[in-house]
Amino acid sequence: MGLVLLGVSVLTFFIAHVVPADPVLAALGEHAREDQIRSYRHAYGLDRPVGVQYLIYVHRLLAGDFGISIRTRRPVAEDLGEFLPATVELGGTAWLVALLLGIPAGILSAIYKDRIFDHLARIGSLIGASMPVFWLGLLLLGSFYYRLRWLPGPGRLDISAIPPPPRTGLLLIDSALAGDGVVFWSALRHLVLPGLTLGLFSTAVIARMTRSAMLEVLYQDYIRTARAKGLAGARVVLRHALRNAMIPTLTIVGISFGNLLSGAVLTETVFAWPGLGRYATTSAISLDFPAVMGVTIVAAVIYTTINLVIDLLYARLDPRVRYE
Amino acid sequence: MSKLAPPRRRRWPYRLRLLRRNPLVTLGAVIVLLYSLAALAAPLLAPHPPLTQYLEERLEPPSAQFPLGLDQLGRDIFSRLLFGARLSLMIGLVVVVIAGVLGTVVGMAAGFAGGRVDHALMRVTDIFFAFPSLILAMAIAAALGPSLTNAMIAIAMVTWPVYARLSRAQTLVLVRREFLEAARAVGAGDLRILTRHVLPNALSPLVVQASFNMGDAILIAAGLSFIGFGAHPPTPEWGVMVSEGRDYITTQWWVPTFPGLAILMAVTGFNLLGDGIRDMLDPRLRRAG
Numbered sequence: 001m002g003l004v005l006l007g008v009s010v011l012t013f014f015i016a017h018v019v020p021a022d023p024v025l026a027a028l029g030e031h032a033r034e035d036q037i038r039s040y041r042h043a044y045g046l047d048r049p050v051g052v053q054y055l056i057y058v059h060r061l062l063a064g065d066f067g068i069s070i071r072t073r074r075p076v077a078e079d080l081g082e083f084l085p086a087t088v089e090l091g092g093t094a095w096l097v098a099l100l101l102g103i104p105a106g107i108l109s110a111i112y113k114d115r116i117f118d119h120l121a122r123i124g125s126l127i128g129a130s131m132p133v134f135w136l137g138l139l140l141l142g143s144f145y146y147r148l149r150w151l152p153g154p155g156r157l158d159i160s161a162i163p164p165p166p167r168t169g170l171l172l173i174d175s176a177l178a179g180d181g182v183v184f185w186s187a188l189r190h191l192v193l194p195g196l197t198l199g200l201f202s203t204a205v206i207a208r209m210t211r212s213a214m215l216e217v218l219y220q221d222y223i224r225t226a227r228a229k230g231l232a233g234a235r236v237v238l239r240h241a242l243r244n245a246m247i248p249t250l251t252i253v254g255i256s257f258g259n260l261l262s263g264a265v266l267t268e269t270v271f272a273w274p275g276l277g278r279y280a281t282t283s284a285i286s287l288d289f290p291a292v293m294g295v296t297i298v299a300a301v302i303y304t305t306i307n308l309v310i311d312l313l314y315a316r317l318d319p320r321v322r323y324e
Numbered sequence: 325m326s327k328l329a330p331p332r333r334r335r336w337p338y339r340l341r342l343l344r345r346n347p348l349v350t351l352g353a354v355i356v357l358l359y360s361l362a363a364l365a366a367p368l369l370a371p372h373p374p375l376t377q378y379l380e381e382r383l384e385p386p387s388a389q390f391p392l393g394l395d396q397l398g399r400d401i402f403s404r405l406l407f408g409a410r411l412s413l414m415i416g417l418v419v420v421v422i423a424g425v426l427g428t429v430v431g432m433a434a435g436f437a438g439g440r441v442d443h444a445l446m447r448v449t450d451i452f453f454a455f456p457s458l459i460l461a462m463a464i465a466a467a468l469g470p471s472l473t474n475a476m477i478a479i480a481m482v483t484w485p486v487y488a489r490l491s492r493a494q495t496l497v498l499v500r501r502e503f504l505e506a507a508r509a510v511g512a513g514d515l516r517i518l519t520r521h522v523l524p525n526a527l528s529p530l531v532v533q534a535s536f537n538m539g540d541a542i543l544i545a546a547g548l549s550f551i552g553f554g555a556h557p558p559t560p561e562w563g564v565m566v567s568e569g570r571d572y573i574t575t576q577w578w579v580p581t582f583p584g585l586a587i588l589m590a591v592t593g594f595n596l597l598g599d600g601i602r603d604m605l606d607p608r609l610r611r612a613g
Contacts, residue, residue, distance in 0.1 A: 007451030015467045126348075130591035132543060134550045135566050135584030142573035262458030266547050270570075280459065281551045284466040296463045300454045 001308055008300045009061060013054050015296075016289040017046075061297070067290035071283055076294040079279060084298070085169025086156060087275035090198060090267065091260050093191045097199030098206050098256060103249070105203070106210025110218060110245075111237065121207060128204025133263045137197040137270035144193060152190050154272035161186045194271040198263045202256035209252040213245035247318050254310035261299045346603065352596025359590050363409040370403035374560045383576045393578040395569060397558075401578065404560035405586050411561050412542045412590060415476055419541035420534045422480035427487025428530060432518055434488070435495025446492070449485035457482040458547055465553040472561070475554040479544050483537055490533055494526035528605045535598035539591040546587050562587045 028036055041047045045056055060067065066076035109121040145153040152158060156171055164171065164178040171187035217223065218241055226236045265277035272278070276295050283291035362369065371391070372378075382398035384390060392401040434445040452460070461478040468474035498504060499522070507521050548554035549563030557564055562583045569579035 003447060004450050004454050007447065008454050011451055011455075012463070015463050126592060126595065127588070130539065130543070130588055130595050132546055132550075132563075132566070132584055132587045132591075134547060134563075135580070135587065138566065138570055138573055138580055138584070142577065146574040258456040261456035265458055265462065266550065269551055280462065284462055285470075285552055287466065289467070292463050292466055296455065296459055299456050299459045303456055304454045 001304060004304055005301065008297060008304075009058050010054070012293045012297055012300075013057050016293045017050070017053055017057070066294035066297070069283065069288055069291040069294075071286045071288040071291065076290050079291060080276065080294050080298055082169075083274060083276045083279040086273055087264055087268070087277060089156075089170045089172065089191065090194055090273060090275060091257075091264055093195035094197075094199035094202065094260055094263075094267075095257070097195055098202035098260075099253070101199075102203040102206030103210050105207040106249070107214055107237065107242065109207065109211040110214030113215065118211075121211070125204035125207045128200045129208070131200060131204075133197060133201065134266040134270050136200060137194065137267055140193045140197055141270065151192050152186070154270075156187060156190050156274065157183065158186045158190075194267050194273055197270070198260060198267040201259055201263060205252055205256050205259070206249065210245065210249045213248045214241060217241045217245045243317065247314065250310055250313060250317065254307045257306045258303050261303060346600060348596055349600025349603070352593050352598075352600055355589060355593030356597050359409050359413060359593065362406050363413045366406040366410050370400075370406045372400035372403045374404045374407040375399065375558055383572070383579070385576070386578060392582045393576070395565070395579050396572060396576075399558075401565075401582050404565060405562070405582060407560040408562045408565065408583065408586065409590070411472070411555065411559070412545065412587075413538075415472070415479070415545045416538040416541045416594075418476045419480045419483060419545075420537050422477070423484040423537060424487050424530065424534055426480070427484035428491045428523075428526075430484070431488035431491030431493075432495045432522060432526070435492040436499060436514070436518060436522070442492070445488070449488045452482065452485040455482070458544055461544055461548060462551070462553055465548055470553045470556070472549075472555045472559070475545055475548045476541075478548070478553075479541050482544075483540060486533055486537070487530060490529045491526055494529060495522055498522050498525055529602075532598050532602045532605070535594050535601060539594035539598070542587065542594070543591050 028040060032040075038047075045053055048056070064077055066080065068074070069076050069079055072079055105121050105125070109118045112118050141153060144151045157163060161183050164174040164180050164183055167174050167177060172184060172191075175181075175183040175187060218237075223236060223241055226240045227233075231240075261277075264275060265280060267273065268275045268277035269281055276298065280292055280295040283295070371389075376399065378394060378398040378400075380398070381390070381394055383396060384394045384398075386393040390400050390402065392405065395401055395404070430445055430449070434442040461475075461482045464478035464481055465475050468477060504517060504521055507517055512520070545554055546561070546563030546566070549561050550567045552567075555561035555564050557568055565583035566580045566587075569576075569583070572579040573581075
């Protein structure tokens with residue numbers, strides 16, 4: 001993992017410092033004078049050799065210093081801290097949606113293979129895996145907010161709601177800690193549409209994997225033995241089959257987290273959600289590379305960590321896997 | 325020599341029967357075929373030029389003259405979708421070619437060379453796998469400068485590692501096979517072995533991946549265009565069309581709805597086709613499918 005993160009730093013450095021046509025012009029505008037450009041290049045260390053620039057970059061990264069955002073003129077780390085909780089809350093909701101819908105759908109699909117539920121679930125997961133996230137968000141917003149008024153629209157809270165004192169930055173937890181039921185309810189309702197939008201793709205992928213993993217397992221001898229012993233159907237499925245089917249499913253759950261982070265960029269744009277994704281797009285449009293790279297690195301670190309945790313979970317699920 | 329040659333694969337008619345037995349795969353093939361036709365014949369099929377503005381009739385609902393209605397600038401949505409198919413399929417093909425060639429070369433080199441070369445190349449792919457794809461693609465596209473060409477490069481850069489892993493795994497299996505030993509014994513060089521013997525036998529999973537990659541590339545490209553890092557207005561690109569029409573979702577629903585539907589169907593088609601080819605090539609998977 002250390003090696004991968006080192007590679008992540010090399011790649012992001014390369015993208016931010018070597019590839020761009022001219023970050024200086026982007027920051028100062030086209031009418032900057034020669035001496036302004038020179039002092040800017042000096043201030044940001046852009047006049048140093050590339051190797052030295054990289055070492056300085058890594059040194060700062062390790063200290064949690066992502067540089068100063070060109071657009072907001074604040075330390076990128078501060079910005080990230082401010083926008084991360086909204087994304088965590090949205091991504092967490094979407095992940096929960098994906099697990100709670102995807103795994104049961106996959107199990108039922110396997111049990112009722114080639115019956116009507118299976119066909120519907122498979123068509124559903126096929127469409128879910130091919131769905132442009134931003135378009136789905138737009139359709140849901142159009143129907144359930146603008147037309148039906150069943151659910152609230154863009155943003156994390158109703159305009160009339162007063163945000164709770166920030167402790168974790170997660171509105172559900174902060175409002176619960178503050179004992180503010182009105183804000184909690186508002187935050188929860190605001191999460192429904194973006195959570196479903198972001199979660200659908202992962203739901204589809206997880207359902208599909210659970211189904212095929214369950215099918216692999218359900219026809220094996222030990223399952224027949226368990227049934228022959230007279231164990232109840234549900235017990236065989238849940239205790240005997242599911243445990244083994246979860247191993248390949250878990251890999252997909254980890255990989256789908258990367259899809260959630262990618263999808264968050266689009267979902268947050270559609271729902272005006274003040275998270276990392278929207279921060280990344282607005283920064284990228286104004287060529288604010290410290291900010292874009294900050295988000296990219298944080299996303300890579302989160303994703304890599306999640307997959308490491310999943311690797312460790314294997315050992316708990318599968319006694320044959322042991323890590324030294 | 326013939327005794328050592330790999331077993332011949334079953335002929336096509338058998339596979340075509342499989343195709344018929346699985347209606348969803350046939351649907352995928354039909355969708356892909358229709359989109360390809362639309363892309364090729366867009367200038368012939370489109371009832372109106374994609375950029376012409378009929379301002380008096382702007383935002384008109386679908387009618388006989390304008391089958392899918394008109395957008396906010398009075399352009400015929402159906403005609404724009406047809407020309408959009410050209411763009412999206414071209415993006416998909418360019419990405420598949422760049423990512424496929426790059427990934428396959430890296431993967432085959434890693435699997436064939438083994439040892440340190442293999443280790444180093446695979447660590448490079450690990451690094452690319454550490455990023456959520458759209459976020460890395462956006463960073464690359466932003467660094468190169470937002471344009472359709474750069475979006476294609478960015479998407480290829482985030483999708484090639486899958487080909488590398490697949491082709492490496494295939495190569496590792498193949499280099500141990502006897503027919504390669506035989507080829508080497510009659511004096512074939514490394515390059516000849518790789519191109520004439522390893523590549524053809526490693527191709528099946530790569531073809532499957534190419535079909536999925538087409539769908540992925542179309543989806544990522546539309547997403548990048550939606551947030552402003554791909555095609556720009558007035559280009560008739562589907563993601564741009566959804567983005568431009570988003571404010572009309574309640575009042576003139578057809579403006580953003582049809583372009584999104586075009587994306588959904590195209591991606592579904594390629595995913596179905598990928599599933600189908602995989603099942604045809606691997607009968608074992610048909611059961612679990």
